[in-house]
Amino acid sequence: MNRADRIESGIRTVSRGLAWLAGAIVVLCALLVFLDILTRALIGRIVFESFEFSCYGFAAAFGLGLAHTALERANVRVDIVNAALPARLRTSLDVLSAVALAALALVFAWHATSTLLTSHSMGARSNSSLSIPLDYPQSVWAIGIGWFAVVATLIALRVIWAWLRRDERTINRLAGLRSTASADASRESV
Numbered sequence: 001m002n003r004a005d006r007i008e009s010g011i012r013t014v015s016r017g018l019a020w021l022a023g024a025i026v027v028l029c030a031l032l033v034f035l036d037i038l039t040r041a042l043i044g045r046i047v048f049e050s051f052e053f054s055c056y057g058f059a060a061a062f063g064l065g066l067a068h069t070a071l072e073r074a075n076v077r078v079d080i081v082n083a084a085l086p087a088r089l090r091t092s093l094d095v096l097s098a099v100a101l102a103a104l105a106l107v108f109a110w111h112a113t114s115t116l117l118t119s120h121s122m123g124a125r126s127n128s129s130l131s132i133p134l135d136y137p138q139s140v141w142a143i144g145i146g147w148f149a150v151v152a153t154l155i156a157l158r159v160i161w162a163w164l165r166r167d168e169r170t171i172n173r174l175a176g177l178r179s180t181a182s183a184d185a186s187r188e189s190v
Helices: 003-043 050-071 087-122 135-164 168-175 178-189
Strands: none
Touching (some): 003 050, 050 135, 087 135, 135 168
């Protein structure tokens, strides 16, 4: 295993862990909503403020899950036209999509960081009875989006490097559509 593969493996491990954390946050949000429904039915009032916590939780889960989504190529792309394209054009479009995703991730990270820093400098708090400092949940959200930006940028750089070396297999593995990568892999095994 070369150095780039070891780095990729470490990035995948961290991203998978963050995705599991995101899933746990969603389950916790669901549990809080359930408990609020139960306490409202039993004692006539909510106890856990699940609405506010689940809003923060879903934002955090979104941010934390993005890098894993990019690595697993689970993002939505329409492949009806892609499969009909010549391999070289398809590869070029995969490179373009990796670069575009990295650019978008960097913009998201910049805005998330800006939002976090603004909330922190203002001492912004939620407009609820809990009055939670907004920089706490925004920190988790911004960390997730920041990690996504790092991962998307590394994917784009590795894809560009593979493109310069004409390594279509690496491009397809990192940035190609999953259906195309599966079809290519099955053709190679025959």
